[in-house]
Amino acid sequence: MSKNNRRSFLKKIGLGFLSFSIGDYIPLFSWVKSAFPGYRSERIVYFTTGFKISEVSRHSAIIWTRLCDRETPNPIQHKRRPEVFRHPIDFDEEQPVESMDGGVAGAEGYVRARVFNAEEEKVSEWVKVEAADDYTAQIPFDDLRENQAYQVEIEGRPSLPDSATVATGEFTTAPGPDRVRRTCIVTSTCQYFWSFDDRRRGFRSYDSMRRLDPDFFIHTGDYVYYDKPGPLAKTVKEARHKWHAMDSRPSLKELYKRVPIYMVKDDHDLLKNDVFPGSGGYGDLTFEDGLKLWHENAPLQEKPYRTIRWGKDLQVWLVEGREYRSANTREDGPRKTIWGERQVAWFKETMASSDATFKLLFSATPVVGPDRKNKNDNHANSAFDTEGEWLREYLSGQEGAFVVNGDRHWQYVSRDRETGLVEVGSGPVSDCHAQGWDPNDMRPEHMFLRVKGGFLSITVDREEGEPYLSFRHHDVEGSVVNEEIFN
Template sequence: MSLRLTRRRFLQSTGTAGAASVLGGFFMPSISRAADRPVITHGVQSGDVTVNSARIWARADRPSRMIAEIATTEGFSKSIKVPYVDVLHEGDLAGKLALTDLPAGQDIFYKIHFENLDNVRAISEPIMGHFRTNPMKRRNIRFGWSGDTGGQGWGIDEDRGGMKTYATITAHQPDFFIHSGDTIYADGPFMAEQKMPDGQIWKNLTTEGTGKVAETLDEFRANYKYNMLDKNVREFNRMIPVYYQWDDHEVLNNWYPGEMLTNDDRYSEKSVSLLAARANRAFREMLPVREQPQEPGRVYRTISYGPSLEIFVLDMRSYRGPNDGNNGLVENDKTAFLGKQQIEWLKRALLNSKATWKVIAADMPIGMIVYDDWKNKSTFENLANGDGAPAGRELEIVDLLRFIKSARIRNTVWLTADVHYTAAHYYDPAKAQFTDFDPFWEFVSGPLHAGTFGPNDMDNTFGPQVKFAKYPSKEQGVNLPPSAGMQFFGLIDIDGESEQLRVSLRDVADTELYTVTLDPVYS
């Protein structure tokens, strides 16, 4: 009998109470049997997987040595131990290891444990995880995306099943997942109880550091740790590698560099740039993201996934100008959205890509209007600024879309979240104010676990046609709790032979709400 372990068999063999006991407990952090044994506090994670590398993550409850073992076979036959990392209080006891020289297109199983630095004979129980390295040859690909975790005060209500959308996604066994931003809500404290629209009480799990807006590094870290207390999130993290990007709530709502919180009494620290620096550090410490040596803290990057797919992860937050009237007619620092350096990087990366499908993972939609000042509708959070000719932040997108057309870059698809409902948009130059671009699709999905809102007004500058949207009715209102069932994610399947790309928009109950299949165009 072959010792190769498929993902389905791995899920079955580790999803039982017996297996969980033997292997240290997959669904709850391990309980130490001796006072000096470390405990893995928040499960394990993998991310930023490439054709031959990956990052894995875990956290201990005390200064410890993080030790990992990897294998491609059941029972860890011919396993390899990788170089360790010591976790200390200065890094909040979180550890991240870079795995290199891995075989392409291979299921990898890893096992992490910790050794107490005060007593190396005191060893934690291990936890096992899984990921698959990216392929070099064509094959069937399945991946998911969504965003918005823990928003509007809707935290972990264990009596209601916790963050259930994560369990729905895990059941599909995607090759990987793109978290489109708002990985935490650092500006949204979790209170013990929150009243629901129907008068029932939502009862949150509460923890130290998440009962107020995050200002200190420890408070930002606490928000990530909070989400990982959920059993569905931990099992998802254990089984599915993730590519993370960030948006605004990793810092605070609608933030931009240089902003000052002069009139926000919730914050004693008024400099948003300082808050963002702390938030960026927590993002990198608490998630399995790859460090960018050319620009420490950089979020935007590319992921090559074989001949059929390349992903371009954007950062629409860190390089933008202020949220103002967004109506400038000449590009300058105030109209920046991605910023000149990121735009030029994206152009080069798209031009150099040999992949059939170029998926642009954005943290905000292109054609949806999102106001910063909702009351007066005078300032804008997104690049869309109302119907008419391009202006303000839209000028960057004009430049990008014109370049994509002139360079004959085919098969671009945009994925995003942010607006807390799901939609499919087709951008049609025949119905746009700016017309010098090739038509393309944008798919919106979310929230994973947050309040549901919508719909947003659309801006006709780039001709978006709403092919589908799902959001609360007027009678339901806005900020529906997760228990209302309007939590959304998307799945994409790329056929290894035809390279057709099928998009499926789904809800927490796994109902398929909308689907479309796109045929590749070959130059």
């Protein structure tokens, strides 16, 4: 367009021939889009941080995703220390977040999702994503049919007239409480970005879990570590970066395309080590900031504690251990709690009403232990001994009840010496995150002990009509290193 033509065009739209900065053009572009519905920008949005199929039940699911402005994250440039946790060497904590290893900037735009199979199709409305929620979207689907396989298609556009970027996946809804079906769960915990064991893909355990073709995945907390360097997340922007860098790892993204996820939070992905309400902030990051960031990244429609029935033989409980707890430093007694009064009442009511063969409590922190003497924030510690004794006694009285926990950086199976309650710890997701317990310190409670990384698979099935439960610890490559079977 010539200078004269440009001047004529601006006069026609009433702006005159003025000097414009880049920011001045933004309302002009918006006007052009509205005046010309067929207008398309040249922008493209991407699903660089993947998507999660979350909170799947018999009849519902939530699709989570985030729009990004580039196809790949920033490359990993820093070398790492050789010791546990593998902190990055010479990492500049003051550099702009946009330039950090693993960084993925978000993008405004629109998202919609479709779930379908041969018999039905459900399509959401377009959802606008914005900076206030870190460009994330959570799209719920209801009225699905139980025990049905569904395909997922997600579309992202910079504006509605633009061409769409498409991502696809699949999931299966839960079977009803009268249906007998073999079920395989995988679970892991404790994954610091810099503790990766595959520079290109992220964590080998995720690829190993995917090869088992599980029905669903439960992450039991410390999904990210705000309070470990690279960066230390003392602002909302730095904390969000931790999620971007983690979710863009290919091994995670590929698992989530076909395996539903349920997420439980713990201290490091809420704020800082051993956090409780009133324990203070972390730099400029507050407890309330941590809650908002959690809900941006972990789709939930109701309370953070919930229970999922999966067929006749399995029900799981996911409990919340940070939002309702008493101060860790408070003197122990009947009113000191990790769960809070309402959650305890809910747990007792739902547990008592369950007729599932096996009942699995998933806790971000240990209930049985044993744990280290210097810890004071979980039910296996003397700091919460009153509630811990009640919980162990209560669970031991429930037929088919077991505890599966995260938080501890070693794999184990233990049986409480007083009540007989069995607890299984998955251990951290990689070997270079394993530490905190002497591998030669085998206590009487231990049925199995291994100070290495990997994951836990849980299978519920029947043999000659009799139900059984199998816990298998795997190393990061997927090899089974221990198995415990309960009938």
